[in-house]
Amino acid sequence: MSWSGWTKERLLEEAEKAMRRAYVPYSKFRVGAALLDAEGRVHHGCNVENAAYSPSNCAERTALFRAIADGHAARSFQAIAVIGDTPQPITPCGVCRQVISELCAADMPVIMGNLQGDIRVMTAAELLPGAFAPSDLNYGKKD
Ligand SMILES: O=c1ccn([C@H]2C[C@H](O)[C@@H](CO)O2)c(=O)[nH]1
Numbered sequence: 001m002s003w004s005g006w007t008k009e010r011l012l013e014e015a016e017k018a019m020r021r022a023y024v025p026y027s028k029f030r031v032g033a034a035l036l037d038a039e040g041r042v043h044h045g046c047n048v049e050n051a052a053y054s055p056s057n058c059a060e061r062t063a064l065f066r067a068i069a070d071g072h073a074a075r076s077f078q079a080i081a082v083i084g085d086t087p088q089p090i091t092p093c094g095v096c097r098q099v100i101s102e103l104c105a106a107d108m109p110v111i112m113g114n115l116q117g118d119i120r121v122m123t124a125a126e127l128l129p130g131a132f133a134p135s136d137l138n139y140g141k142k143d
């Protein structure tokens with residue numbers, strides 16, 4: 001079994017639990033994420049909005065930042081599942097794609113789902129070809 005015994009469906013169930021905890025007074029659009037770490041444990045994330053709108057954080061970034069803050073190494077994660085009440089499997093926003101591209105391995109699966117049970121899987125690299133990368137920061141620097 002892949003992913004420490006977890007399946008896409010069970011990770012999406014965990015993401016759906018997190019979805020219920022979303023703080024979304026403005027959009028009323030709940031999103032949940034479940035990030036699987038190297039030890040097979042799940043870190044939940046939900047979207048957390050703000051009256052000033054731009055400080056709002058997506059479910060995917062909440063889960064990733066939470067796991068990093070808990071001491072998990074960047075690019076050590078096995079998978080992330082994301083779910084929303086969308087007609088097709090939910091698709092991460094551009095900001096989250098950029099964060100996923102830095103904090104997850106290029107071949108890490110991103111499992112996208114909706115409440116009807118539709119599932120789509122893409123790798124982190126497929127979600128953001130040409131991402132701005134840490135190596136771009138140092139290009140051309142003398143020391
Ligand atoms: O993949 C996504 C897409 C959107 N949102 C959030 C941002 C905002 O709070 C609400 C509406 O865009 O959904 C996520 O958390 N993840």
Ligand SMILES: [Zn+2]
Pocket residue numbers: 058059060061092093094095096097
């Ligand atoms: Zn996002």
